[in-house]
Amino acid sequence: xxxxxxxxxxAAGLDAVSGRLGSGPSGARPRKVLSQRNIxxxxxxxxxxxxxxxxxxxxxxxxxKGMPEIRLGNIFSPPMEITFEPWxxxxxxxxxxxxxxxxxxxxWNSVRILVPSVVVSIAVASVSGYALANWRFKGxxxxxxxxxVGAFIPYQxxxxxxxxxxxxxxxxxxxxxxxxxxxxxxxxxxxxxxxNYFTSLPEELFKAARIDGAGFWQIFLRIMLPxxxxxxxxxxxxxxxxIWNDFLFGVVFTRPDSYPMTVQLNNIVNSVQGVxxxxxxxxxxxxxxxxxxxxxxxxxxxFVRGIAAGAVKG
Amino acid sequence: MANSVSIRDLSLSFGAVTVLKDLxxxxxxxxxxxLLGSSGCGKSTLLxxxxxxxxxxxxxxYIKDRNVTWEEPKDRGIGMVFQSYALYPQMTVEKNLSxxxxxxxxxxxxxxxxxxxxxxxLQIGPLLKRKPAELSxxxxxxxxxxxxxxxxxxxxxFDEPLSxxxxxxxxxxxxxxxxxxxxxKNTMIYVTHDQIEALTLADRIAIMKSGVIxxxxxPIVIYNRPKNLFVAxxxxxxxxxxxxGEISEVxxxxxxxxHGVNFSLAGYQASEPLSAGRKVVLGARPEHIAIxxxxxxxxxxxxxxxxxxPMGADNLLWLKHAGxxxxxxxxxxxxxxxxxxxxxxxxxxxxxxxxxxxxxxx
Ligand SMILES: Nc1ncnc2c1ncn2[C@@H]1O[C@H](COP(=O)(O)OP(=O)(O)O)[C@@H](O)[C@H]1O
Ligand SMILES: [Mg+2]
Numbered sequence: 001x002x003x004x005x006x007x008x009x010x011a012a013g014l015d016a017v018s019g020r021l022g023s024g025p026s027g028a029r030p031r032k033v034l035s036q037r038n039i040x041x042x043x044x045x046x047x048x049x050x051x052x053x054x055x056x057x058x059x060x061x062x063x064x065k066g067m068p069e070i071r072l073g074n075i076f077s078p079p080m081e082i083t084f085e086p087w088x089x090x091x092x093x094x095x096x097x098x099x100x101x102x103x104x105x106x107x108w109n110s111v112r113i114l115v116p117s118v119v120v121s122i123a124v125a126s127v128s129g130y131a132l133a134n135w136r137f138k139g140x141x142x143x144x145x146x147x148x149v150g151a152f153i154p155y156q157x158x159x160x161x162x163x164x165x166x167x168x169x170x171x172x173x174x175x176x177x178x179x180x181x182x183x184x185x186x187x188x189x190x191x192x193x194x195x196n197y198f199t200s201l202p203e204e205l206f207k208a209a210r211i212d213g214a215g216f217w218q219i220f221l222r223i224m225l226p227x228x229x230x231x232x233x234x235x236x237x238x239x240x241x242x243i244w245n246d247f248l249f250g251v252v253f254t255r256p257d258s259y260p261m262t263v264q265l266n267n268i269v270n271s272v273q274g275v276x277x278x279x280x281x282x283x284x285x286x287x288x289x290x291x292x293x294x295x296x297x298x299x300x301x302x303f304v305r306g307i308a309a310g311a312v313k314g
Numbered sequence: 315m316a317n318s319v320s321i322r323d324l325s326l327s328f329g330a331v332t333v334l335k336d337l338x339x340x341x342x343x344x345x346x347x348x349l350l351g352s353s354g355c356g357k358s359t360l361l362x363x364x365x366x367x368x369x370x371x372x373x374x375x376y377i378k379d380r381n382v383t384w385e386e387p388k389d390r391g392i393g394m395v396f397q398s399y400a401l402y403p404q405m406t407v408e409k410n411l412s413x414x415x416x417x418x419x420x421x422x423x424x425x426x427x428x429x430x431x432x433x434x435x436l437q438i439g440p441l442l443k444r445k446p447a448e449l450s451x452x453x454x455x456x457x458x459x460x461x462x463x464x465x466x467x468x469x470x471x472f473d474e475p476l477s478x479x480x481x482x483x484x485x486x487x488x489x490x491x492x493x494x495x496x497x498x499k500n501t502m503i504y505v506t507h508d509q510i511e512a513l514t515l516a517d518r519i520a521i522m523k524s525g526v527i528x529x530x531x532x533p534i535v536i537y538n539r540p541k542n543l544f545v546a547x548x549x550x551x552x553x554x555x556x557x558x559g560e561i562s563e564v565x566x567x568x569x570x571x572x573h574g575v576n577f578s579l580a581g582y583q584a585s586e587p588l589s590a591g592r593k594v595v596l597g598a599r600p601e602h603i604a605i606x607x608x609x610x611x612x613x614x615x616x617x618x619x620x621x622x623x624p625m626g627a628d629n630l631l632w633l634k635h636a637g638x639x640x641x642x643x644x645x646x647x648x649x650x651x652x653x654x655x656x657x658x659x660x661x662x663x664x665x666x667x668x669x670x671x672x673x674x675x676x
Contacts (some may be wrong), residue, residue: 070652208369208461209458213388226404246492 063087063282065229070278086279090287091232094280098256103284106264110244110291112175113260117182118239122232125187130220134206144195151188158254167252184242190235197231198224212311233299241292261288317379318501319364321471324373324542332526333359337373341503342517346495346587348506350512351522352548357505359525361471364503365394388418390469393462397474399454403448404505407457408442411464411630432463435494452483459494472504476511490512509549513537521545539555539662543673546666548598552630553577554597558670563590570596570667575636578613581662586676593670600643602664614657619650631635633658 032038058075065079092102099105131137132144162181171180201224209219215259250260259267260273265288269281319341326334333427333674334357341347349357362368366377366387374383382390401410407528409452411432417427433439436456444456455475462470475476475491476484495502506512513533514520520530522543529541540546559572561579568588579588579597604610605617617635624646631642635658642658648657667676 043671081557202398202400204396205402206398206400207362208394208400209413210367211365211394212461212465213386213417214413218417223402276552282471 001287009040017123021156034061039210053292059282059286063286065279065281067275067277067279075273083261086277086283086286089277090268090280090284094268094284095273097271098265101260103268106259106261107287109254109258109264110261112122112258113178113182113241113250113254114240116175117186117243118236120179121183121190121239122235124183125235127220128187128229129191129196129212130224131216132191132195133198135216147188147191150309151192155185155248159248161241163252173253173255175254175258178249180201181249181253182239182246185249186239186242193238194231201227207224237295237299240295244291316343316393317341318345318377319503320374320376320379321360321364321561322336322374322376323373324363324370325548326356326368327361330524332368334363337525337527339520339527341485341501344499344501346492346504346515346517347521348512348516349503349522350519350548351507353507355522356525357507357522358473358499359505359521361473361505362385364390364469365471366390384581384623386553388414390468391467391483392471392473393465395455395458395462395473395475397460397477397636399446399451401457401461404562406443406445407438407460409458410446411442411460413600414461414465416564428464428466432460435463435497436460440449449477452487455487456490458498459491463498468501468563470500470502472502474506475505477508484511487635491515509551513549515599521548523548539675540597540666540673543595543597543668548667550599551645552600553640554599554666555597555638556641557596557638559594559596561588561590561592570594572596572638573636575615577615577660577662579662579667580612582665582667583663584667584676588667588676592676594658595668595670595673597666597668598660599664600641603633603640603642603659605631605633605642605644605658605659609659612659614659617656617658619652619654619656621652622650627638631656 007028061078063077064083064084065083066083066085069080090102091104094102096102096106132140162184163172166177166180169177171177205223206219207222211297214222244260245262246260247262247266250263254260254263265284268284317340319339321337321339324334324337325332337360347433349360351357359368363370364377366382366385370383374381376382377390377392396597400667401407405413410430412425415428429442433442436459438453438456438460441449441453441457444672446457449457455478458475461671472491476487479487486553488511491502491504495515502510504515516533518530519533519536521536523544529545531541536545540549540554543556547556556571557570559570561568562571562576563569564576567580568590570579573645615635617633617640619631620634620639621632621673622629623632627646629644629646629648629650631644633640633642633656640658666675669676
């Protein structure tokens with residue numbers, strides 16, 4: 001009985017409180033959806049998105065049209081008759097100056113260049129970044145400064161000396177040579193990336209591992225690596241897109257039979273004989289760009305997390 | 315008593331910055347030594363030198379009478395507990411505990427025995443399969459202590475192990491660390507900036523300032539007979555009252571004079587002659603000032619209550635007298651309204667006199 005009466009008084013108290021609310025502002029302030037700020041913000045975002053999406057749209061539609069339809073000249077109209085002929089041709093039978101087996105050869109060349117280059121460059125850079133961050137050695141600061149400067153030297157300056165160097169080593173024109181070049185040129189930025197990431201990890205963790213008796217490699221493999229997935233994903237994306245999109249080193253350091261996809265794409269698009277097959281060119285370009293795109297889509301979330309982890313301490 | 319850790323003329327500089335200078339310290343076997351000092355005074359640096367994580371610029375470190383100055387951390391017979399716990403995030407508690415033993419290639423059954431013993435002592439048995447992220451702060455720190463424990467070392471090093479915990483957990487874990495020390499009887503070196511931790515845990519406290527040890531003594535001695543003005547002001551909360559003045563002579567006896575008022579120095583044990591005219595600072599802790607009924611005869615001065623701060627068990631009065639504001643600690647039941655007049659006297663046997671120039675105790 002006593003309980004019920006207390007309940008009642010509580011309820012009455014609540015009523016009294018809500019009854020006390022006067023008219024006028026109360027609770028959260030309502031926000032206008034169509035405020036000036038929102039219109040400008042979303043307007044700009046939409047314009048920017050269109051600016052980037054429109055060329056992509058044109059490429060996709062064009063690659064699915066036949067040549068007669070393209071000659072009509074309306075590049076924005078959707079294809080009347082969807083055909084994948086241009087894609088097949090771009091992949092398997094387009095002519096690239098020397099031979100006519102399309103981009104497929106270049107694709108596999110690129111894969112054979114990409115995989116070892118990415119693996120080797122990330123492996124080397126992560127270990128040197130770790131050493132620079134945690135095992136200060138005599139001259140490590142100087143070494144680090146040199147690396148940073150290295151990141152700003154234009155590639156073109158170094159191409160000729162490297163050609164000579166590779167020739168002397170007897171690996172000029174081979175895939176090994178190109179892989180070494182990619183590894184070297186990826187080193188400054190990747191080492192910087194890894195060093196900054198490892199510096200951001202708590203120093204006491206490293207100290208604890210040393211007290212536990214772990215050495216250079218044990219700490220790297222068993223403590224640091226398992227904590228570094230995000231930064232490895234960032235490095236992988238940087239290297240995959242960078243190396244896949246590379247054209248200059250591909251032309252300079254390989255022979256025609258091992259040209260990467262980008263070089264072959266150029267040869268298809270810029271071939272001077274015959275009519276320009278815009279649909280095949282568009283399809284070939286899309287095919288070449290597909291790999292970095294897929295990498296972005298698959299690992300975008302990890303990428304953002306890794307960048308954030310590198311930028312913000314802790 | 316044998317020395318467990320000895321530090322001889324240790325200096326350490328980072329480039330042009332000298333953090334430790336000619337530091338000497340002997341720590342007895344089984345002793346609980348607390349390094350106390352404000353942030354940035356070089357406590358962690360000293361601890362890292364003992365652990366072998368930092369190379370001293372000069373000097374030697376002995377552990378168990380063995381010169382370990384050039385030894386790797388793992389070969390020094392030390393275990394260390396860090397402020398941020400520093401647990402390996404991707405390993406379970408069990409793996410965290412056994413990592414060091416695995417690295418040392420200890421046989422699996424021995425590892426299991428060690429882990430079982432540590433987890434029993436620290437009561438972390440139910441947590442063994444969890445990852446550090448699934449533990450509370452107190453549990454994490456317990457695991458971190460366990461990681462030092464399994465290594466079965468002679469010397470434990472603690473670097474502010476409780477600073478990341480909230481007040482309640484801190485006082486709980488403080489008691490546990492003390493119990494652990496009584497149980498294991500290892501040498502423990504404990505770094506903190508918290509004077510309560512230092513006073514409650516330590517067998518001896520070393521108070522540091524700018525890389526120099528100011529005083530190394532029992533907590534009680536440090537509290538009651540601080541060697542200099544810095545130590546006196548650092549230890550004690552609310553802090554010691556300081557009155558600037560000089561020594562003068564009345565009827566052939568030295569007295570302390572400030573703003574024209576004389577305080578008898580009867581009962582003060584000076585280590586140097588108290589010559590008239592010497593500029594000094596008188597230090598008196600809030601609980602060493604008597605008021606009204608506590609005044610034991612002798613001279614008494616009249617003061618006015620400025621503010622009263624009741625704290626439950628105690629009551630802190632702020633008194634105005636001769637141009638000074640002094641805090642006095644009295645029982646919580648005794649209340650005074652602001653503006654009331656009280657009689658006050660210093661307990662000179664518990665007071666401290668410092669030279670105004672050198673700031674050293676007289
Ligand atoms: N790696 C370092 N390089 C330069 N100065 C340092 C380095 N580590 C610590 N110091 C300096 O040494 C002093 C003592 O640091 P530390 O031992 O961490 O202090 P505490 O642990 O007492 O707070 C600080 O003033 C700090 O700035
Ligand atoms: Mg510190």
